[in-house]
Amino acid sequence: MSGKTGAGVTLNAAAGVEAPARPRTTGRIGESVARPDGIPKTTGAFAFSSDLWADGMLWGRALRSPHPHARIRSINIAPALAIGGVRAVLTADDVPGTGIFGIEHADQPVLAADVVRYCGEPVAVVAADHPETARLAAEAIEVDYEPLPPVTDATAAADAPPIHPDGNLFRHIRIRHGDPAATGDIVVEGDYEVGMQDQAFMGTESGLAMPTVDGGVELFISTQWLHNDQRQIADALGLAPADVHLTLAGVGGAFGAREDVTLQIHLCLLALHTQRPVKMLYNREESFFGHVHRHPARMRYRHHATADGRLVNVEAEIILDGGAYASTTAAVLANASFFATGPYKVPNAAVDGWGMRTNNPPCGAMRGFGVVQVCFAHEAQMDRLADALGIDPLELRLRNALEPGDTLITGQQITGTAPVAELLEALGEYPLPQETDGAGRHGSGGNGAAGAMARPGGAGRTADDSHVRRGVGYAASIKNLMFSEGFDDYSTAACRLSDGVATITCACVEVGQGFVTLAQQIAREVLGVQQVLLDPADTAIGSAGSSSASRQTWMSGGAVLAACEGVRDKVLAYVSAECGIPPTELSLRDGQVISASGLSRDLADISAERDFRHEIEYHHAPTTEVDADGQGEPHVSFAFAAHRAVVDVDGDLGLLRTVEVATTQDVGRILNPQQAVGQIEGGIAQGVGLAVMEEIVLDGGRVRNASFTDYLIPTALDMCDVRIARLVEEPEPGAPFGAKGIGEPPTISSTPAVVAAVRQATGLALNRVPIRPSDIALHPDRNPRRS
Numbered sequence: 104m105s106g107k108t109g110a111g112v113t114l115n116a117a118a119g120v121e122a123p124a125r126p127r128t129t130g131r132i133g134e135s136v137a138r139p140d141g142i143p144k145t146t147g148a149f150a151f152s153s154d155l156w157a158d159g160m161l162w163g164r165a166l167r168s169p170h171p172h173a174r175i176r177s178i179n180i181a182p183a184l185a186i187g188g189v190r191a192v193l194t195a196d197d198v199p200g201t202g203i204f205g206i207e208h209a210d211q212p213v214l215a216a217d218v219v220r221y222c223g224e225p226v227a228v229v230a231a232d233h234p235e236t237a238r239l240a241a242e243a244i245e246v247d248y249e250p251l252p253p254v255t256d257a258t259a260a261a262d263a264p265p266i267h268p269d270g271n272l273f274r275h276i277r278i279r280h281g282d283p284a285a286t287g288d289i290v291v292e293g294d295y296e297v298g299m300q301d302q303a304f305m306g307t308e309s310g311l312a313m314p315t316v317d318g319g320v321e322l323f324i325s326t327q328w329l330h331n332d333q334r335q336i337a338d339a340l341g342l343a344p345a346d347v348h349l350t351l352a353g354v355g356g357a358f359g360a361r362e363d364v365t366l367q368i369h370l371c372l373l374a375l376h377t378q379r380p381v382k383m384l385y386n387r388e389e390s391f392f393g394h395v396h397r398h399p400a401r402m403r404y405r406h407h408a409t410a411d412g413r414l415v416n417v418e419a420e421i422i423l424d425g426g427a428y429a430s431t432t433a434a435v436l437a438n439a440s441f442f443a444t445g446p447y448k449v450p451n452a453a454v455d456g457w458g459m460r461t462n463n464p465p466c467g468a469m470r471g472f473g474v475v476q477v478c479f480a481h482e483a484q485m486d487r488l489a490d491a492l493g494i495d496p497l498e499l500r501l502r503n504a505l506e507p508g509d510t511l512i513t514g515q516q517i518t519g520t521a522p523v524a525e526l527l528e529a530l531g532e533y534p535l536p537q538e539t540d541g542a543g544r545h546g547s548g549g550n551g552a553a554g555a556m557a558r559p560g561g562a563g564r565t566a567d568d569s570h571v572r573r574g575v576g577y578a579a580s581i582k583n584l585m586f587s588e589g590f591d592d593y594s595t596a597a598c599r600l601s602d603g604v605a606t607i608t609c610a611c612v613e614v615g616q617g618f619v620t621l622a623q624q625i626a627r628e629v630l631g632v633q634q635v636l637l638d639p640a641d642t643a644i645g646s647a648g649s650s651s652a653s654r655q656t657w658m659s660g661g662a663v664l665a666a667c668e669g670v671r672d673k674v675l676a677y678v679s680a681e682c683g684i685p686p687t688e689l690s691l692r693d694g695q696v697i698s699a700s701g702l703s704r705d706l707a708d709i710s711a712e713r714d715f716r717h718e719i720e721y722h723h724a725p726t727t728e729v730d731a732d733g734q735g736e737p738h739v740s741f742a743f744a745a746h747r748a749v750v751d752v753d754g755d756l757g758l759l760r761t762v763e764v765a766t767t768q769d770v771g772r773i774l775n776p777q778q779a780v781g782q783i784e785g786g787i788a789q790g791v792g793l794a795v796m797e798e799i800v801l802d803g804g805r806v807r808n809a810s811f812t813d814y815l816i817p818t819a820l821d822m823c824d825v826r827i828a829r830l831v832e833e834p835e836p837g838a839p840f841g842a843k844g845i846g847e848p849p850t851i852s853s854t855p856a857v858v859a860a861v862r863q864a865t866g867l868a869l870n871r872v873p874i875r876p877s878d879i880a881l882h883p884d885r886n887p888r889r890s
Contacts, residue, residue, distance in 0.1 A: 128693050132628040132840055135777035138620050139637075140613075152325035152352035155311040157380035161190055161230040163373050164237035164383070165366070166244050167392055168219035168226055171462040171804025172253040172266065175217055178227060179245040188232040189240045191377050198372060200341030206331060206363050206467070210269055211428040213339050213368050219248070220266055220427035221464050222805045223392030230373040230381050253462035253804040257424035258401060260459040266427070273425050273458035274433040276440040278733030280512040281451035287407030287415035291487040295404065295480040296871040298798035299424075300397035300789075302469055303816045306355015307390040308365045311382045312374035319346030320371045325354040327361040329610050330646035339368050340375070347371070351640040357614040358789070359468030360394040362651055363430055391809035395430050395467030396799055398423040398458075400439070400476035406484045407451075412494050412502050416451040417484075417512075419443045421477060423458045423466070430467030432458040437588060438473035440733065441513050445481040446523045446581040446743050447503040452512040454733070462804045468651055470789060471851045474582050479872055482578040482855035486862065496859070497531050497577050505581070505743075514734035517741065520833040526745040526767040527579060533828035536749055536763045538573065559751055559758035561820065566753040573762070574752060576859025579745040580852035583738040584844050585654040589728045592654065592739075595645030596662035597718035598626065598670045603694060603707025605630050605667070608638040608718075611647040611659035616846055617778040618655050622663050624774065625839075629667035631691040632706060645720060653742065653844025656774070661839040662721035669717025677715070678704060724837060740835055743769040744848035746787070747828075750860035754885060757876030759861055761791050761823040764853055768827075771835040771843035779845050784825045786849025792817045793850075794857035798873050 130136045143149035180192040195202065195216035202216075203209045215226050227244050231237040254263045260271045310324035319342065326332050329349045337344045354361065366383045373381040385393055400423050407416040421439050425432035440456035469475075489496040504523035510516050558566040586592040596609040605626045613619045623635040640647075647659045675686040678696050688698050696704045729735035749762040764787050773779050789797075796815040800807045808814045834841020854872060862869050867882045879885065 126693065128627050128631050128633050130624060130627050132624050132774050134624070134775070136620050136624055136775055138617065139623070140619060150353050151306050151355050152323065153306060153309040153384050155309070155323055155352055155382060157311060157313060160311070160380040160382050161232060161373070161377060162234040162237045163228060163230050163370060163381045164241045165225040165369060166227040166241040168215065168222060168224045170219055170248055170250050171222040171255065172251040173219050173248040174251060175215060175219065175226070176247040176249055180227065182243040182245060183229060183240040186236060186240050186243060188236040189229060190232070190379070191230040191373055192227060192240065192244065193372060193376060194227045197376065198339065200339050202339060204335040204339045204364050204368060205429050207431055207433060208429040209338065210267065213372070221462055223464060224427070225369065228369045228373055230377050255461055255463055255801065255804045257399070257422050257459040257461055260461050266462060267460055271460045273429055273460060274436050276436055276456040276733060277731065278440055278452060278454040278512055280514065280734070283416070283451060283453035285407065285416040285451040288410040289408045289488065289491050290405060291484060291491050292405045293480070293484055293487060293870060295402045295483060297400040297476045297479055298873060299399045299466065299801065300469060300793050300797050301391065301799055301814060302358035302360035302394070302396070303797070303814070304356025304358060304360065307385040307387060308393055309384040310352065310366060310370050311380060312370035313380045314374050314378050317346070319348065320374055322347070322349045322367060322371055323352045324349060324367055325352050325361060326367070327357050327612050327614060327651055328649035329612060329640060329642050331649065332364060332367050333642050335364050336368050336371050340371060349642045351612055354612065354614045357650065358470045359472070359651060361614070362468045362649055363395050365393045387811060388809045391799070391806055392464070395465050397469040398425060398432065398435055398466040398473070398476065402477065402480040404480050404484045406488050408488055408492065412492050412499050414447055414449050414503050417444045417449050419454045421454070421456040423456070423476070424461055424463055425458045426461060426463045426465035428465045430465050432466065435468070435473040438583065439477045441737065442474050442581055443477045443481065444512055445478065446505050446579050447500070448505055448509055449512055454512065463801055464806060470786065471582070471847050472652065474580065474851050475793070475854065478578065478580045478851050479855045479858065482852065482859065483870065486859055497527060500577065500579055501527050513729060513737060515736045515738060519740050519835045520769060520771065521741065521743060522769050522831045522833055523579065523743050525831055526743060526769060529767045529829040530577065530745045530747050530765060533747070533765050533826065535575065556820065557760070559753045559760040560756065565756055566758055570753045570755050571751050572754065572864040574750050574860035574862065574864030576748050576856045576863055577745070578852040578855035578859060580743065580848055582653065582742050582847050582851055584740040584742055585652055585657060585723055587726055587737045589726055591722070592648060592658060593720050593722045594647040594658040594662040595718070595720045596647070596659060596666045597644060597716065598663070598666035599714060599716040600630065600670050600674065600710045601714045602711050603632055604634045604636060605632050606636045606638060607663055608644050609647050609659055609663060610640050610642060610644055611655055612640055612650040614650045616650060616655065616782070617775060618659060620775060620778060621656065621660055625660060625663045626667050629664065629671055631693050631695070633694065653847045656842055656844050657838055658721060658723065660842070662719060664839045665719045665721050666717050669719060670715045673715045673717060674706070674709060678709065740838065740843065742843045742848050744852055746853045746856035748853070748856035748860040750857060750864060752861055752864040752879065754865050754879055757878065757880030759795060761795065761857055763824045763826060764791065764856065765826040765828050766849065767829045767831065768845070768848055769843065770830050770832060770845055771838055772832050772841040773830060774840060774842050779830065780827065782845045783827060783849045786846060787825050787853045788817050788822055790850045790853030791823065791857055794854045794872055794874065796873050
């Protein structure tokens, strides 16, 4: 027995001594634990991949095609080699191995040999003593191109001559659910379009490759998936995977764009050729050309409903522009097709999705991964249907909200949590931002400096209060968690306990999502220790998979949890053997092994006697591929969110200001409240950006705005207030601690909510994002008197 004394010590009756009370372990699950990299990043002390340096280092640079489609007649590298300080100029002829790469399907050449298929495709790489010398050498390479007609329309690509040996179709998905011919009392149709969005991370692509004495290569890189990069490098350069070692360098944001290989193979190729360390650092223009973007989409929808607003049937056709190479188009298309009907009960559906190859820049992963595009369309359809039925848009969504046990259009039953109705109800109950009368109405705040900044158009004093109209819009979404369609998704982690300190080893890439904090919280929760160290993420341990698809909390969090539990069990077995107490009667708490019978042993002392280590490969529940009708169980779990946007619009000028976005979200269990809020705020910022300003402008396959001067993203002055109306905590069965990934849902339905608010304010259809001022001011259906 043990008891408390007034002096604040714990009496161990079995030992007959008093010991000081142990301080409680802090920084556990459920607490707002500060990021270990927070202060270094804030003060500028954090080392990003762009800060890498090595003695004798060379600088790499790529020469890129100025044409979206052309035949390469010849390449003359002699002028580049004649420049002093140039150490290598390499073309496709210098690439060993397969010479091709791809995250899911290898179809992209390391360096274009005979044909270039998009503007910006690498044709040659150089290494030189100085970055400016490398730039001049790349510009000195003479390439004789024969321009070819580019295929830049994804819809026309199906009938165009193939631009790649694999053809112009990446994938076609066909979903037939229930009776696809079923009709309803009310039918609404619409055509929708989503532009190409960039991930717009702050830190451009960079890395450092170093040759090893055994003929291999060491790469320090900012990426999202170390082991997939390793595989692609090895295959492309004819190396064994064991000869390619990757270590994660500091990542300056990702959002999907770092899931694909960019400069990794070029760096290793140059380092192996020169036998010198080589660094590459993209400028912003190179970054726009060098990485994948969000897929542009064209969608056609037809919704059928009963007279009282129950969905009967949804028909949809979805065309995604995948650009020149495969990347993850097949998987993005799957998500777009599988979730084409949103978080609603749909008894019948006919959905067809096509991912097409064009001579536009390659497209791949970006936050929301295909669901962003279709959510914009299906939520616009719900608003059209509500208008046709004379039903409140929020009420229509509530009448059709998915629940646990419901069946999706893929035939999969929801076996986990699905609090869609609760999300919508909480959003509807949340107070709207206050409007004031007179000069400050519509939230414009009067005629002073603050009031001017609050108007559409900002301080330019372009908007007049009397012309401003306010709109309110709602949207809801569903998104899968983790990889799908039978992919054997796993993560590897190890935990070592020595001298009372836990060390976690995992190749999970920290891209800003907070895994470095979560791993420490898990170890403290399970082991009861205060000090937790994280080894650098590298390929010395097994794969942790990609930091994408809202998967790392579940997958790598699950791996760390299992590894820590393995160490805990070994510690308890060790103490049990020493003390003769069954392991079931022992537990770890606040740095001690304790028992109900009064045992109390210091964990630091125990782990000084010997180290305890456990490594595990954690897998989630299996999924299946879909059949020819798109039926199966392709997903593990789902997350839901709802958004309400309030927007002020000056219709005469086509200017708008997003006043507020309120949100409710299904989170399973919150593991770190502060990080959860940060994920939600950041995701909504990207959703607002897509709604009103973010788009890569293409002209005949050429990017016309490859800079942050011309590609606009929301700044602090553009960003609205974000209000969290409710975070619904219903633990998800099978998930570590019951938690769901939080990062993607905020981006998905925030975009259609903003557009719905603009539609309400203007009365215009607005079937394309981002909304441009001309889409409002010059819309043929606009009634100036309404605005």
